[in-house]
Amino acid sequence: MPTRSTVQPPAPDDQARADGFHRIAGVDEAGRGPWAGPVVAAAVILRTPRLPVRIDDSKRLTPAQRTRAFHVIRNHASVGFGIVCADEIDRHNILQATLLAMQQAMEDLPVPPELFLIDGPIVPRSAIPCRPVVHGDQYSYVIGCASIMAKVLRDGLMEFYHELVPHYALNRHKGYGTALHAQRLRLLGPSVFHRCSFRPVRELLLSE
């Protein structure tokens, strides 16, 4: 009787090393879904294989854990960032804007890697080889690091934008679609940080 194999496929990072790549960069993005704020991408090349801090998909860490991890990663890695703001998202579309942010983050690295591991099914244009890793923020350590860097930088930017347009409570929902955000958007109309091309935003503003 055949038994189901319990052998796990190797993590994308180990697979890449087994394939002979040494300097591997993880790339991930934060802020694809929200109604306001930029989409932020990060690219990370680790100088040590494991870090003395909990690394996981950024969504599974608390804000305090993420911030601590952010500083540890910054001290043990080369990091590049890409930021594509709301009006660029409106001009292109969110997929193109996300790929653009990733490309910027990849080019922002101080030294190029031999291979990029990119979160998601689609890979931006690059002269350096890229591998897409679906759910990479969960399965790949280095993509997990990139997801933390992107998320913490984006949250920090939203805190800053909140100072500029305080009535939208961007510091609380970080631009995501919440009841509070919807109420403020209906009351005040869009700010320069809003993605007016997003359907929920458009529909809230239609009443104007």
Place this chain on the structure above:
Amino acid sequence: MSTLTDRQRLGQRGERVARRFLVSQGYIIEEANVRFPVGEIDLIAREGETLCFVEVRSTASDAWGGPLGSIGERKRRRLIRAARWYLQRLRLLPPETRFDVVAIDWLPDGTPSIELVRGAFET
């Protein structure tokens, strides 16, 4: 000397009447006749915790469809834009906001008949 048209004079008289009426209803007037690049608001007033943007309509008759009928889509948009402009520049958002309309109908003997519609329309 005055260069106001009859219509403007009627409007001014209407605004004075509306203002007195709102005060008698317990409103606290904050601003009158505010003009912004995106539109203008006749009266901004507080009723309790609620900040009210008040449009005053002075008509000589019901021919225009009553107090609400005379506010077209364009006027409504301008009011909302002006209100947003004002709110964006406040240091603190009021807990509630509302659009009210005061409609004044002038009776043949010159006395005003006043109607207040709270929450006449939504943003």
